[in-house]
Amino acid sequence: MPVFGLPFSPQPLDLPAIFGRAAPTILEIGFGMGDTTVAIAAAHPEQDYIGVEVHTPGVGALLKQVEARRLGNIRVIEHDVQEVMDHQLPDEYLTGIHIFFPDPWPKARHHKRRLIQKHFVTQLYLKLRPGGYLHLATDWPDYAEQMVEAIDAVPGWKRQPQPAISPFSPAQTTVDSRPIAPSPAATARPPTKFEQRGLRLGHPIRDIFAIRVEGAIETD
Numbered sequence: 001m002p003v004f005g006l007p008f009s010p011q012p013l014d015l016p017a018i019f020g021r022a023a024p025t026i027l028e029i030g031f032g033m034g035d036t037t038v039a040i041a042a043a044h045p046e047q048d049y050i051g052v053e054v055h056t057p058g059v060g061a062l063l064k065q066v067e068a069r070r071l072g073n074i075r076v077i078e079h080d081v082q083e084v085m086d087h088q089l090p091d092e093y094l095t096g097i098h099i100f101f102p103d104p105w106p107k108a109r110h111h112k113r114r115l116i117q118k119h120f121v122t123q124l125y126l127k128l129r130p131g132g133y134l135h136l137a138t139d140w141p142d143y144a145e146q147m148v149e150a151i152d153a154v155p156g157w158k159r160q161p162q163p164a165i166s167p168f169s170p171a172q173t174t175v176d177s178r179p180i181a182p183s184p185a186a187t188a189r190p191p192t193k194f195e196q197r198g199l200r201l202g203h204p205i206r207d208i209f210a211i212r213v214e215g216a217i218e219t220d
Helices: 015-019 035-043 056-069 081-087 108-113 118-129 140-150 193-200
Strands: 025-029 048-053 074-078 094-100 127-136 155-158 207-210
Touching: 035 056, 035 074, 035 108, 048 056, 056 074, 081 118, 081 155, 094 118, 118 127, 118 140, 127 140, 140 155, 140 207
Parallel strands: 025 048, 025 094, 048 074, 094 127
Antiparallel strands: 127 207, 155 207
């Protein structure tokens, strides 16, 4: 894998050494073909981005764009995100997490396969530094409600009404490690192919934001 790819390892990543600096770091889970990831990272060179994806063609497409545009602030891991979070990502390190249009598993009998569940949202909380943000997006109304319920079920999250937090200004979400209300800003997010398909089908688009507030939570 090129220099921009990181192999899976059961050892924690030394992210400042990998990127050559200490900077706000954003995790994107399931980046598809990577177009949105590249657009965001190119617009914000002051931040570092880690993309995790299991779809090999998507990983290859993103790495090709990263190399072509010489984007030094992206690294890619081709592996199951659960194991990456369990072993490679340090706790309380990330500034933000993006999960845009995860597989909706639309049939009711398959809802248990959906990524955004209470247990997973708890794990996301632990990986964020206090004041860090979670940005979810979906075009399935029932999945949006499930996302909201999962976040609200975990103490320590504070959901934000749109457009109270801009995913492109994560450094502005804390003062002395205390969450603050960021200045209202458009939550412009480059459109994804899944989003465009949903719009063609007449699906409503829902973005959901939450901030990790201070305080420990139980991780049963």
